[in-house]
Each structure stands twice: as structure tokens, then as C-alpha cells.
Amino acid sequence: MPDLTSRRGLLFGTAAVSAGALLAGCTSNEKEKGSTGSSQQAADDKPGKAVTIGFAGPQADHGWLNAINEQARARAGRYSDVTLDITEGSNDTATQIGQIETLINKKVDVLVILPADGAALTQTGLKAMRANIPVVNLDRVFSSPQAFRCWVGGDNYGMGLNAGHYIGEKLKDTPDAKVVELAGLDNLELTRQRTKGFDDALKNYPNIKKVARQAAEFTVESGQAKMAQLLQAQPKFDALWNHDDDQGVGALRAIDQAGRKGFLMVGGAGALSAFEAIKADDGVLKATVLYPPTMAASAIDLARALGQGKGVAGLAEFEIPSQVTAYSAVVDKSNVDQYMPVGFD
Amino acid sequence: MTHPVSPPAGGVPPASGAEKQAPPAESRRTAPPAVFARLDVRTLSLLGVLAALVVAGCVTRPEAFWDVDNLRLVLTQASVIGVVTVGMTFVIAAGGIDLSVGAVVALSSVWATTVATQEFGFTGVLFTAVVVGLGCGLVNGALIAYGAMVPFIATLAMLASARGLALLITEGRTQRVTVEGVLDLGGREAYVLGVPPLVLVFAAVTVAGWLLLNRTTFGRRTVAVGGNAEAARLAGIDVRRQRLYLYLLSGLCCGIAAFMLVVLSGSGQNTNGNLYELDAIAAAIIGGTLLSGGRGTIVGSVLGVLIFTTITNIFALNNAQSDVQQIAKGAIIVAAVLVQSRTVRNELT
Numbered sequence: 001m002p003d004l005t006s007r008r009g010l011l012f013g014t015a016a017v018s019a020g021a022l023l024a025g026c027t028s029n030e031k032e033k034g035s036t037g038s039s040q041q042a043a044d045d046k047p048g049k050a051v052t053i054g055f056a057g058p059q060a061d062h063g064w065l066n067a068i069n070e071q072a073r074a075r076a077g078r079y080s081d082v083t084l085d086i087t088e089g090s091n092d093t094a095t096q097i098g099q100i101e102t103l104i105n106k107k108v109d110v111l112v113i114l115p116a117d118g119a120a121l122t123q124t125g126l127k128a129m130r131a132n133i134p135v136v137n138l139d140r141v142f143s144s145p146q147a148f149r150c151w152v153g154g155d156n157y158g159m160g161l162n163a164g165h166y167i168g169e170k171l172k173d174t175p176d177a178k179v180v181e182l183a184g185l186d187n188l189e190l191t192r193q194r195t196k197g198f199d200d201a202l203k204n205y206p207n208i209k210k211v212a213r214q215a216a217e218f219t220v221e222s223g224q225a226k227m228a229q230l231l232q233a234q235p236k237f238d239a240l241w242n243h244d245d246d247q248g249v250g251a252l253r254a255i256d257q258a259g260r261k262g263f264l265m266v267g268g269a270g271a272l273s274a275f276e277a278i279k280a281d282d283g284v285l286k287a288t289v290l291y292p293p294t295m296a297a298s299a300i301d302l303a304r305a306l307g308q309g310k311g312v313a314g315l316a317e318f319e320i321p322s323q324v325t326a327y328s329a330v331v332d333k334s335n336v337d338q339y340m341p342v343g344f345d
Numbered sequence: 346m347t348h349p350v351s352p353p354a355g356g357v358p359p360a361s362g363a364e365k366q367a368p369p370a371e372s373r374r375t376a377p378p379a380v381f382a383r384l385d386v387r388t389l390s391l392l393g394v395l396a397a398l399v400v401a402g403c404v405t406r407p408e409a410f411w412d413v414d415n416l417r418l419v420l421t422q423a424s425v426i427g428v429v430t431v432g433m434t435f436v437i438a439a440g441g442i443d444l445s446v447g448a449v450v451a452l453s454s455v456w457a458t459t460v461a462t463q464e465f466g467f468t469g470v471l472f473t474a475v476v477v478g479l480g481c482g483l484v485n486g487a488l489i490a491y492g493a494m495v496p497f498i499a500t501l502a503m504l505a506s507a508r509g510l511a512l513l514i515t516e517g518r519t520q521r522v523t524v525e526g527v528l529d530l531g532g533r534e535a536y537v538l539g540v541p542p543l544v545l546v547f548a549a550v551t552v553a554g555w556l557l558l559n560r561t562t563f564g565r566r567t568v569a570v571g572g573n574a575e576a577a578r579l580a581g582i583d584v585r586r587q588r589l590y591l592y593l594l595s596g597l598c599c600g601i602a603a604f605m606l607v608v609l610s611g612s613g614q615n616t617n618g619n620l621y622e623l624d625a626i627a628a629a630i631i632g633g634t635l636l637s638g639g640r641g642t643i644v645g646s647v648l649g650v651l652i653f654t655t656i657t658n659i660f661a662l663n664n665a666q667s668d669v670q671q672i673a674k675g676a677i678i679v680a681a682v683l684v685q686s687r688t689v690r691n692e693l694t
Contacts, residue, residue: 059512059517060516060517061512061517061615061616062517062616063517063518063519065517066516066517066518186666186667186668187667211664212664213664213666214661214664214666215666215667217616217619218616219614219616219617219619220519220610220611220612220614220616220617221606221609221610221614221616221617221618221619222619223610224609224610224611225422226661228418228421228422229418229422229657229658229661229662230661232409232412232414232415232418232658232661232662233406233409233661233662233663233664235409246519246614249519249521249610249611249612250610250611250612253531253609253610253611253612256532257531257532257533258414259533271519273519273521345518345519
């Protein structure tokens, strides 16, 4: 115990001394260095050193991926010191490797890579890093941490967790509540993580039971087909979590066609159509859990800071972090207006 | 290269072009009874498989499966791929293959749901879907019939380019339908005597396809070309023109299916019709259409589609997950084909 207190004492002591030093620094440097109070150089909107960012993503065959490209472009356009070299997206591993190697040969300052397949492109990430081009790995993670300087991505487990908690809070007073899950493509690891998070959250609510789960394929067509079957299989349930708003368009169509009401639906990803439905509040869709495409804009910001050798405003470190996980916020009627501009179609 | 189905091929020679209805009807009447018996056995064994599935559904989820709404659901889910399969049956019966059906459905559905198309309302959407389907079929047919390309390659090329064009149009976005008439057609209010309109279209296409294959010169020529193209040519059939027509027909079916899919899902997306080519080919083959050509059965194809849809339905009702579904689906395909070939062999010996 005394050991602990002394350690705590040491901790507080250090903190006090640092605070004092910080204060002292503030007063003494006020004239010379401005108001930051530390020597950290955070990237801000003011133009700095020119940075060329190479961006390689998969084929934008899904609303979310399309939004990723748009977010990256728009963010880069905001900075006069950033030149964005964006490739024609491809789902073919060989093609994407070729595109990234071209960017390496062009000697871009920083690479932002959203790999079609993280494992398959790890070697290419390593190659770029060895060529002294730092890589910002977007969302689909490389299999080696040596292949990127910084990873920015979404939180699939958190998505399920937040969806589960939202539904749990809404149904906690309903005895024997039944919940149904319309999952995404089962071949993908992310689908399993989302389901795991959802199940873990529901464990906190003993009155809620997940009675059915079917996997669609992130497409409208599969969403309609699988939801129609789920509705037939479950004549009565209280809540539905759908992993993806794109397939949700089909799911809502099936719900409409079956004339079903009387349950709460939560979506996923954050499509504009879902936001509009939540705002209108005239159907079963009451909320959606984000998988924010704005992470592409953040990746551009981080790449720019990396290229300029700066840290991130709001964080104390001199460098950008090595990992950033975007939060999967729940958007419902109370906050939907705020998110409307980032909804994708 | 002699195929067991010589009677239809033999019935073709008088096809100098003018007479269309009379000779087929006559030769049908004189056809050996063995042909009927064999067709019946095939169909019966398929019906047996379907009946077994129905029993399985009734045992596992009686209240959810044995239900008018569920019957409507199964038939509706079968309707889109069913129409594609009818077209595919003709192509395969003539010894060809059409790998582009899924991509053509995607392209048609996407083209039919652009903002520009939707301005023309219901007719605009329907017209565009059908014409785009026909257009793709025309390109396929021209390449194969007059460009002497192998069907596998020509339609594979169409698969790639149609999907690419669909992606180019949508830019990965989901195109939502706003035309009321189109949306309403997929709702409960549109039922005709309790039957969803999509199911009626499926039924109409099936009947038309059956008549075309079994009761017209066109159908006899199709089977003749598939049985032995050279013999068919010597018998006076314009084989190339026939092939062109067949891919046009498949394109037409894809166009109709695309419109149905737009009605069903209320949207157009470049991912539509994913793997339809495999589903349609599998249903046709299970139904009894010969992959090498020379024999085609619309009834069998439709039963094949219904078997697949019923399997999916039973799995979903029992909350089976994707992994189990896929394994069991493979096993059931093998079992269905084994049962079928066994019964047919027993009948023949």
C-alpha cells in the first residue's frame, strides 16, 4: 500500500510540476510563440508545405465506397497545399498493386490506401514504406503493422454494440422482447464482428432474445429477398437491426410489401435515404448506426499532417497517431440534422 | 454426335419457311410414346423432389410454411430468375450458353431507373428495360451467329462490359424508383385475384415459352440446331439466323426480368442479378435441359427454379445460416440429379 501511495504521489507530483512548467512556459513565451503553449506543430487550415497525396481505393461499386472517394476528394480540395493523385478504383488485386506501384514511382509524398483486400496488398504497403513513402491505411487493415504508418478505419464490433445498446434501451421494459438481425455478407470478417458486437450488447438485457438472423449481400435485391423471408418466418418481433442501409432499401421495400408495422428498425452505415426516413419518422426505421465515410477525409488530413511533419490539433503528440478508429455513432431523430450532410446515396 | 432426340429434328425438314403451324402439330401426334413417357418420368421425379421439400417445410415450420402468404412469397422470389431461366433454356437447348444474363439484368434495371428514364414514367421504365435487354441480346447474337465467336467467350465479354456500363451509369449509387405506377405494381393492392402481378408475368412467360418450344417451328429449329447444327443446316435451317433469334430471346427475357426486379426491389443497382447466370443454368440443367444441346424443357426449368427457391425459403424459415445453406444446397442439387437420372435409367431399361 505505501508503495502504491508513493507511486501515486510521484504521479501527482509529476503532474503538478508539468502543469507548473506549462504555466511558466505560457507566460514566458507569450510574445515569441503565440498562444499554443507547446512546441507542437499541429496541422491546421493555413497553407503549409506542399504535399502530394496518392490515393488508391477499390472500385466504387457501393454507395459507401463512392462516398469514401468523394470525401477524400472534397477534403483534399479544401487545402491549397495538397495535390491529390487519385487512381481509378479497382477490385482486382493485381490492378490495384500496379496502380500503387505507379504512385510509388511518381514519388508521391504520402499514400492513402483502401485495399480491395488488405492481406493481398500488404506487400505493396511494405514496399511503399521501404521507399520512404508513409502509408495511411484506410479501413481494411493490412496484415502487417509494418506496412502502414497510420491506420484509420471504422469500428465494426462497435457498430453492433451500439446498435444492440440502442435497441436494448428502447426495449428494456418490454417483457420477452424478440429481436431479428439482417446481417451483411457472411463471407466477410466485418459481418461477423458486427454480429458479435450486437450479440454482446444484447446480453446486457435478459428480457431480449434474438430469434432470427439471415445474411443478405449488401445489395438492395438481396435485402428485399432475405427480409421477405424473415418477415414470413417471424410473424411478430419487436426490433430489427439491419447491418447496411443499402440493403436496407430492399429490406424496407419488403416490409412495405408485407404491410408490416409495430417494430423498431435500426440501420447501419449512414445512407442519406436512411437519414431522410429517420427524419420523416413515418416508417419503422428509427435510427441508423454510422460507419462514417468521413474517415476518408480524416485520412487525407492525417496524410497531410504526415507530409508536413506535424501533429494533429487537439492531441498533444508531435506526430499523428498510429491508429484512429472512427466512432459508430447512433443517428436517430434527435441528432439526424447534424449528420445529414455526410449521408451518402 | 447423334442425339437421342431425333424425332423433333426429323420433323423439321419441311421447314421451307411458309408453313408454320400445321407440320409440328401433326408430327407431335405421331411422335413415339416413349418420348412422352420419358418426359413424364423426368417431370415426375422433379415433382417428387419438390413434394419432399414441401413435406420438409411443413414438418419443420408448419405454421409459417403452409401459408398462402408464403406461397406468394416463394412464387414471387422465383419469378425474376424464372423468367431469365426460360430464356436460358432456349439458348442451352440450341447448344449455346448465355453467361451475360445477370449482367444484362443489372444493366437493364439500372438504365431503366436513371432519373432521365423515370421522367417518362411507367412506360419509360418498362420500355427501357426491355429494349436494353434486347440490345444486349442482339450484340450477343450477332457476335456468335455472324462473328463466329464461341458463345462462352462472347457472352463472357458481354458480362464484363454490361456490368461495367451499369457501374458507369450508377457510379455505385442505389437508384431509387419514384414512379408510383412501378412501385405500386409490387405492393399488395396490385394483386389480381390474390396473385401478385410478378407471378402472373412469370406464368405468362412460362406458358409462352412452352408453346414456343413445343408447338412452333421456331422451337423445333432450336432443338434441331442444338442436336446437330450441321444436320440442321443441311436440312435447310438458317442456323445463324436461328442463333441470333435465340440470344435476342434471352436478352428479351433479361429485360422483362430486369423490369420485374425493379418493381420488386423498388430500385436499380449495378449489383443486381448477381450470379443469375449460374442460378439459371443450374435450374435448366436440373430441369432436364441438356447442356450439350438438343433437348430443352420449360416445365423442367421452371420446376428447377421452384426447387431452388423452396430450398432457400425453408432454410430461411428455419433460420439456417449462410454456411449451412450453401453446403445443404450443394448436397440437394447432387441428390436431385441422382434421383432423376436413376429414375430415367430405370424407366428406359
